[in-house]
Amino acid sequence: MVNAESIKxxxxxxxxxxxxxxxxxxxxxxxxxxxxxxxxxxSGIPVNLFPDYIRxxxxxxxxxxxxxxxxxxxxxxxxxxxxNMAKAIVLMVFFVYSLNGGFLTANFGAIxxxxxxxxxxxxxLTINFLGLTKSALQALNFLSERTETSQPIKRE
Amino acid sequence: xxxAIRALSIATTVLWILLLLFSxxxxxxxxxxxxxxxxxxxxxxxxxxxxxxxxxxxxxxFYDVSDLNVTTNISNHDGTLISNSTTLVPLISRxxxxxxxxxxxxxxxxxxxxxxxxxxxEDSDFDIDMFLTLKYAHAIPLQLSSNMTLxxxxxxxxxxxxxxxxxxxxxxxxxxVTPISFENHSFFALNGxxxxxxxxxxxxxxxxGATDISVPPMNGCNTQVEMVIRSDARTPTEARVYFExxxxxxxxxxxxxx
Numbered sequence: 001m002v003n004a005e006s007i008k009x010x011x012x013x014x015x016x017x018x019x020x021x022x023x024x025x026x027x028x029x030x031x032x033x034x035x036x037x038x039x040x041x042x043s044g045i046p047v048n049l050f051p052d053y054i055r056x057x058x059x060x061x062x063x064x065x066x067x068x069x070x071x072x073x074x075x076x077x078x079x080x081x082x083x084n085m086a087k088a089i090v091l092m093v094f095f096v097y098s099l100n101g102g103f104l105t106a107n108f109g110a111i112x113x114x115x116x117x118x119x120x121x122x123x124x125l126t127i128n129f130l131g132l133t134k135s136a137l138q139a140l141n142f143l144s145e146r147t148e149t150s151q152p153i154k155r156e
Numbered sequence: 157x158x159x160a161i162r163a164l165s166i167a168t169t170v171l172w173i174l175l176l177l178f179s180x181x182x183x184x185x186x187x188x189x190x191x192x193x194x195x196x197x198x199x200x201x202x203x204x205x206x207x208x209x210x211x212x213x214x215x216x217x218f219y220d221v222s223d224l225n226v227t228t229n230i231s232n233h234d235g236t237l238i239s240n241s242t243t244l245v246p247l248i249s250r251x252x253x254x255x256x257x258x259x260x261x262x263x264x265x266x267x268x269x270x271x272x273x274x275x276x277x278e279d280s281d282f283d284i285d286m287f288l289t290l291k292y293a294h295a296i297p298l299q300l301s302s303n304m305t306l307x308x309x310x311x312x313x314x315x316x317x318x319x320x321x322x323x324x325x326x327x328x329x330x331x332x333v334t335p336i337s338f339e340n341h342s343f344f345a346l347n348g349x350x351x352x353x354x355x356x357x358x359x360x361x362x363x364x365g366a367t368d369i370s371v372p373p374m375n376g377c378n379t380q381v382e383m384v385i386r387s388d389a390r391t392p393t394e395a396r397v398y399f400e401x402x403x404x405x406x407x408x409x410x411x412x413x414x
Binding site: 123140 | 295
């Protein structure tokens, strides 16, 4: 039976995690969205000319913040690593989509511009793949450690 | 396993930092690239028309620009390729400036051999495809392309050969004066000579004469070719005109008389 006392106890137990997750989420939002936008506007780049890329920057920040918050809320559980793995996979798909498979095109009047970012995309995907591998190893390590600690000690 | 995880964490962090640095400096360097165009020029020599477009690129960024290739394809409205010109700049190092000119050459003799002689007599439009490719920071290829239409002015527009007038010189010879007119709609001057040959109904030459011409761009030319023929020559039925200029040589342009 759920009563006020148990909710209070759960809140006291979960509060540090929630606060930490909120702070981390805010930090990553500032770092991945507000700072780049500030740099773009200070450096005089006409941000209004690239609404699609600004939207993608927002999407990137949202994805990252969501997974950072989720991983923090589920820290010290296997779900933390599962969320980190999911983040790496989702970001890989996101980068392939947002960089249009490595070929970006834009039209400025009669001039057509094509940028081949396949090398850049390969670098991004490699780093994400390393992140995915790290998270998989962390999950494996977490599960093996838990198995070891829950194993009953054999008495001779 | 913990050591592997730690190594991967360090590698991922370092690689993310390097990638972010590369991204930031690339964008900053791209903004530091300055380029511009000079005054375009045109010249004619050895039957080759050359349009020159000077340009400069000032690379004030952190990365080299390499394999810069400017290509221009000029084709007639029916798709026949008239000119293909390429300018290559192998390397523009960081902090350096390159001044170069993109020369678009049109070989008039090739144009005539491709059965495009109508372009000498009729104004038209050329389709121009421009491509600019380069490699930024030796890693990011970039291509700019553009299509445009350029009006082409015929150098011998409205060519007209008038009726010859026969003026007796003596009992045995006539002086024949044939008016020739045309408009030079092109961007180049026509300097050279016109040779006129009058042909009779038996396809025999009655006589021929030549005159020098010097027609500036966008100007008309009203001239006449004089020749002396025998008084017993047959009546000419057609005129054959030959143009020998610094831009092109063409002939005969056959026009019936009478």
